[in-house]
Amino acid sequence: MSTITLRRGAVAVVVVCAVAFVGQRAVRGGEEGPPPTAPVSVEQPPALHGNVEVEDIRFDPVGAGKNVVAVEVKNLTELPQVFGIHIQTKNRPAGWGAQFFDSLAAGEDKWCRFAFRMWGEPDAGSWVRLRFYNPPSAADWTFDNYFQEVKRAATDLEPRKPEVSPGLPAPPDVTETIVHRLTQIQDLLREERYDEAWEAFSLEHRQAGFNGLFDSFKQAMSEEEPRSSWSRDEFLSLVPAGAELRGKAVVLTAHCGDAEWHIEFVQEESRWQIDWIAGYTPPFFLWSNWQERLLPEMQKRATPHFDIYYAKGSTAERDIDQIAERRESGYGQIRDFLGCKDEPRVRLVFFEDQLTKFKQTGHRGAGMASGTTVVEVYNDTEKLDPFHETTHILSASLGNPPAIFSEGLATYMSERLGAPPLKIFGGGESSLYERVRQLKKDGQWIPLPELLTYTDIGSEESQPVIAYPEAGAFVRFLIDTYGRDKFLEAYSSLHNTADEDARRQNHDDLRRIYGKSVPDLDIEWHSVLGLPCEETGTVP
DSSP: OOOOOOSSOOOOOOOEEEEEEEEEEEOOOOOSSSSSSSOOOOOOOOOSSSEEEEEEEEOOOOOSSEEEEEEEEEEEEESSSEEEEEEEETTTTTHHHHHHEEEEEEOOOHHHHHHHSSSOOHHHTEEEEEEEEEOOSSGGTTOOOOOOEEEEEGSOOBBOOOOSSSSSEEEEEHHHHHHHHHHHHHHHHHTOOHHHHHHOOOOOHHHHHTTTOOHHHHHHHSSSOOOSSOHHHHHHHHHHEEEEEETTEEEEEEEEEEEEEEEEEEEEEEEEEEEEEESSSOHHHHTTHHHHGGGGGSSSOOOOSSEEOTTSSSSHHHHHHHHHHHHHHHHHHHHHHOOOOOOOEEEEESSSSHHHHHHHHOOOSSSEEETEEEEBSEEESBBOOOHHHHHHHHHHOOOOOOOOHHHHHHHHHHHHTTTTGGGGGTTTTTTTHHHHHHHHTOOOOHHHHHHHOSSSSSSGGGGGHHHHHHHHHHHHHHHHHHHHHHHHOOOOOOOOOOOHHHHHHHHHHHHHHHHSSSSHHHHHHHHHHHHOOOOOOHHH
């Protein structure tokens, strides 16, 4: 047995929010008397003086899924106090984190139980970290304002023993009651009575499964594919197959398609409530290794610079010869224009539609890119620009300039190679110059000095419908007016940064390379576009 003495602040236990990959099990707070958990050796921290003393910490045996830690806390004052704890776990395939709060009456000493989650079986790299807080109130909690931290490797904690034998078959009347209860909960979800369905889950399940937040539960039930939970449609499709007794719990086996779920029911306040659900696979489990899982099952075409993956019978398979030829041609032209010495190999993965792409990768939208992997939707009505991402991959070794240069170059190269560069941004088949002229006419414009400060273009805050055309048009102006070499010099010299000194240096470098200040370049650019150039903003 080990004791942790922590002094300071108040005590409270109620889940507030989650960090990392959510989906855990909650803990009962404020139970009187020591919990039925084995004491576990933890490091003795230095004593800290304050309003609360953490007198003991005990973990239940740990394993995949729901886990529990009990904390004995004492209010050292004659005033009510708030106690906060943030629990963070890390193991494969992901981490989990949430904060909880509880209140302590004057002079109160009590045990507080908290549920947390391990996504997979703990291994040598797994750990659990507890941080203790004493905020004036839960609303005043901040992540970094903790007064003590205890971190334990999972291998230092008692492991949960695997169940080696089945439980006792539940009596027919108990099984009937549990099946009826499942049906009731399914009806609540079917009718979208989420507040009543929420009450059908134990406190621990609410905390560990949904971080104690009703809004998280409601959102998950409203999504077709919740990131880290089972979906409402999956739950509604469950077909009961039998029940067994395990201690005070009744575990109902139910089938969801080919998957076998195990739903643990416990009695709380004279009602049967769901205490945990096992057997489902959270979508992010699939998404975390989608390439290793999916690519071996797909068709593959290898070219000198691409490994192209597509489903059998897909539109991409039908057009694979044309796709391969066009991508290789574009790769060569982009490489030659940029003067690249490196020729990285590109992994290109096609999905037939956005829904299939989302279910397999967890990414919404028509395309995504990471490193040298590009993922796109490809069908008769939806095809992405074939050159944009290849430009990013090949230009990565040249430098890391402001987004107007990196995204502008990729957009410009698409137009240069004959692809409509702005189709997904509402530009249709229009050219870069045509589009920015129309945007300016419509009063949609980002001043050049402001656009030069953007560290990314694509987020909602960056106004991509305006920023992409402007960036592409400005890069086209620089290349058409001053040539490729000066542009590549600028590309390799400028820095993508929020630091004001570095931004001033970017303006100095542009003046050095082009012989003109940013305002003068702006005026000249507008002249080429045939547009008036008003005051463009302050230059750093």
